[in-house]
Amino acid sequence: MAIKAVRGFKDILPDESPSRLKIENCAREVFGLCGISEIRTPVLEKTEVFKRGIGEHTDIVEKEMYTFHDRNGESLTLRPEATAGIIRAVVEHKLYGKSPLLKLFTMGPMFRHERPQKGRLRQFHQVNVEYLGSSEPAADAEIIWLAWEILTRLTGPDDLLVEINSLGCPECRPLHRKDLKFYLENNSQDLCEDCQRRMKTNPMRIFDCKNEDCQRNLKFAPVIRHYLCPDCATHLGYVLDILEAYGVPFVQNATLVRGLDYYTRTTFEIISRNLGAQSTVAAGGRYDGLVKLMGGPDVPGVGMAIGVERLLLLLGQQEARQPLDLFIAALGRDARDEAYYWIGHLRRHGIGVEFSFEDKSLKAQMKQADKSGARYCLIIGEQELDDEEAVLRDMRTREQEKIGLDDLPEALVEKISKEKAGE
RNA sequence: GUGGGCGUAGCUCAGCUGGUUAGAGCGUCGGGUUGUGGCCCCGGAGGCCGAGGGUUCAAAUCCCUCCGCUCACCCCA
Numbered sequence: 274m275a276i277k278a279v280r281g282f283k284d285i286l287p288d289e290s291p292s293r294l295k296i297e298n299c300a301r302e303v304f305g306l307c308g309i310s311e312i313r314t315p316v317l318e319k320t321e322v323f324k325r326g327i328g329e330h331t332d333i334v335e336k337e338m339y340t341f342h343d344r345n346g347e348s349l350t351l352r353p354e355a356t357a358g359i360i361r362a363v364v365e366h367k368l369y370g371k372s373p374l375l376k377l378f379t380m381g382p383m384f385r386h387e388r389p390q391k392g393r394l395r396q397f398h399q400v401n402v403e404y405l406g407s408s409e410p411a412a413d414a415e416i417i418w419l420a421w422e423i424l425t426r427l428t429g430p431d432d433l434l435v436e437i438n439s440l441g442c443p444e445c446r447p448l449h450r451k452d453l454k455f456y457l458e459n460n461s462q463d464l465c466e467d468c469q470r471r472m473k474t475n476p477m478r479i480f481d482c483k484n485e486d487c488q489r490n491l492k493f494a495p496v497i498r499h500y501l502c503p504d505c506a507t508h509l510g511y512v513l514d515i516l517e518a519y520g521v522p523f524v525q526n527a528t529l530v531r532g533l534d535y536y537t538r539t540t541f542e543i544i545s546r547n548l549g550a551q552s553t554v555a556a557g558g559r560y561d562g563l564v565k566l567m568g569g570p571d572v573p574g575v576g577m578a579i580g581v582e583r584l585l586l587l588l589g590q591q592e593a594r595q596p597l598d599l600f601i602a603a604l605g606r607d608a609r610d611e612a613y614y615w616i617g618h619l620r621r622h623g624i625g626v627e628f629s630f631e632d633k634s635l636k637a638q639m640k641q642a643d644k645s646g647a648r649y650c651l652i653i654g655e656q657e658l659d660d661e662e663a664v665l666r667d668m669r670t671r672e673q674e675k676i677g678l679d680d681l682p683e684a685l686v687e688k689i690s691k692e693k694a695g696e
Numbered sequence: 697g698u699g700g701g702c703g704u705a706g707c708u709c710a711g712c713u714g715g716u717u718a719g720a721g722c723g724u725c726g727g728g729u730u731g732u733g734g735c736c737c738c739g740g741a742g743g744c745c746g747a748g749g750g751u752u753c754a755a756a757u758c759c760c761u762c763c764g765c766u767c768a769c770c771c772c773a
Contacts, residue, residue: 390766557773577773581773642732
């Protein structure tokens with residue numbers, strides 16, 4: 274039996290690479306419009322980074338991390354998300370001292386031991402942005418705009434929906450939490466098993482439950498919006514105003530929640546109805562408590578992540594390769610020996626050239642030329658060597674012209690370069 | 697971790713009420729043109745029929761176990 278890749282770890286085959294490149298290029302371009310710098314942190318961190326950053330009692334940390342002991346007995350973990358590692362790096366290198374506002378992006382693989390399904394792999398990729406140092410609504414709005422801009426540039430806006438909510442802050446959230454708990458305790462008889470458990474550990478999460486009975490139960494449950502303190506309410510209102518100014522359409526979703534304590538105020542998701550069960554293609558929010566939690570100063574933060582594989586599902590397959598300029602069909606040893614000089618010269622001057630490594634029949638080489646997508650095919654055999662003129666065939670029009678061997682590479686460079694510049 | 701669907705050629709699939717050497721389309725390679733691609737025609741290569749066990753004179757086909765893929769639950773981006 275041949276060895277197969279690990280479950281949930283997928284090879285990215287050549288057909289898929291152009292789509293990924295397109296996503297990465299698009300993201301980089303948009304990031305450039307906002308002055309965001311790239312940071313690349315290791316995929317492997319001390320387990321402590323995620324225990325502290327994500328929360329010890331979350332599902333991610335409790336049962337989804339790739340955690341193991343290295344040869345020194347230290348507990349290490351493949352990153353399940355990017356934010357914790359980035360903040361670790363920012364704190365470690367004291368980057369917050371360089372400028373009052375850090376705008377950082379990163380892209381790369383993340384790892385979670387979940388059961389694979391559509392839009393969910395064990396090694397998956399994210400495009401991430403983190404803004405550290407501003408608690409202004411304009412920062413939240415810019416983060417959401419970034420996600421929206423990248424996604425719509427790539428897919429069009431038709432199937433995307435931005436959902437926004439505010440989670441409040443340490444001032445107002447405890448009140449909501451208390452009332453919600455009270456409400457649930459008096460309506461707990463119809464809640465499913467999971468929600469019974471969540472009620473104690475993480476009551477806000479019950480809003481995520483898909484069980485119909487639970488949802489019916491929650492119909493009159495207190496929602497955070499009615500509990501927001503004046504500052505949080507103003508903040509949310511301002512974020513929404515700015516989004517309108519930017520032309521980002523959105524809906525408020527009072528039940529959109531995050532389970533972790535350090536999340537504050539703005540939270541959002543961008544979902545698509547074309548993705549199956551894993552419908553979130555990007556998500557993020559404000560996390561004002563996190564940097565301090567990670568041992569840094571009390572710096573506010575807001576960020577987002579785009580799920581690359583999910584975006585890929587929306588994108589479909591992109592054009593596989595750039596068109597080739599020239600294919601050289603050389604017949605016989607003498608012609609090939611001559612052709613190698615030309616190939617070197619042409620490629621040095623930016624002309625794309627392919628040829629057959631094998632000494633095949635002209636017909637076979639023409640077929641290969643056709644498949645290569647080459648614009649021109651140069652034919653050189655014994656006859657052409659004798660005449661000191663090679664044949665250049667236009668693969669589209671089938672017209673052929675003769676080119677003297679003397680300055681052949683120079684002539685081809687000029688002809689093809691001129692043509693490419695004119696396109 | 698739980699449940700459903702599916703595993704036959706590189707790909708998409710047919711064959712499955714058991715019965716000679718397991719098929720098609722696409723792809724690939726070659727020929728039709730002694731030196732000219734796409735279309736067309738002809739031909740070749742390519743399969744432990746997911747793995748193991750069982751029933752049977754006989755298993756791709758029926759039964760069991762395992763593995764894998766996939767979708768969903770769960771959770772999340």
